[in-house]
Amino acid sequence: MSNSPTQIQLIQPDDWHLHIRDGEVMKDVLADTARQFARAIIMPNLKPPVTTVDLAKAYRSRIESNLNSLGIDTFTPLMTLYLTDNTSADEVRKAKAEGMVAFKLYPAGATTNSDAGVSDIKHCYAALESMQLVGMPLLVHGEVTSSEIDIFDRESVFIDSVLEPLRKDFPELKVVFEHITTKEAAHYVRDATTGNINTLAATITPQHLLMNRNAIFAGGIRPHNYCLPILKREEHRVALLEAATSGSSRFFLGTDSAPHAKDAKEAACGCAGCYSAFNALGLYAEAFESVDKLEKLEGFASFFGADFYSLSRNSKKITLVKQVQSIPNELPLGNTTIVPLRAGETIAWSLV
């Protein structure tokens, strides 16, 4: 590490998996993201979920008016629709025509605001057929939901019971295995043989590159380190870090930054989601530096996602410096507050 750089320049990154919510809180979280990223894939799990093109267009207008009032004209939201048992082939065609970039599959009950999710993927075959045909990516929350399956096994069981059959049935469908958390998922994507191998990719969050499941229980229960899919054992973190820093274009940045108010996290039944948007790039830089692979950050953060979505790469450059940044204990979130990832601690890298 002695030769480690103290400054790196890269093409401005995009966040390929982001929750910004709605209403008053949206403005606060948008500002954090837009400081670092040029574009972000906006997740559709609002209450009620964004299940139609009309709802997605209305959501996009609300985002744009918040960006306007923040004076930000350098950030583009990329809109997604929430797949349900009833999504029609026609809605998929309409989504494509209206510039929506993907559909998101939430198995019903898998995570925050997923009650309206898919009960059985077989119900979605007409929509998936249409997505494959028009080149509309499917983003998957890759966990089975059945309560008999141990929470630490839900992702690996999903691979065998849902993902592999899906890849066989729709070999040309573009699939992003979102926020992967296990060695099994990293290796499944790395070694993909089922379907057209150029149609499979995965996003990885900063928390899954930097922490293992001990972080949820360090000295007591740590609700701000609880997200879904849940942090796993150290061997899984190591496999994810290896995948992210491998230079393989199948792995790219998706923070899954998922804001929940402080009191909704610090509760008897606290919400799942880590708020990493405050200095996500600093967190990723730390992770890559920990294995001496800072030179692989630009591909992961700035190129591979755009290439997968067939969007142009950004052209503006940004600079990260090795300069310790203190992370506040709390940040404003509408009329309440939020506790960011690393609250009260420091991050080794900062955006200039």
Ligand code: NCD
């Ligand atoms: C996300 C949220 O809060 O919307 N929570 C999370 O723990 N990641 C939903 C999700 O992406 O699973």
Ligand code: ZN
């Ligand atoms: Zn998410």
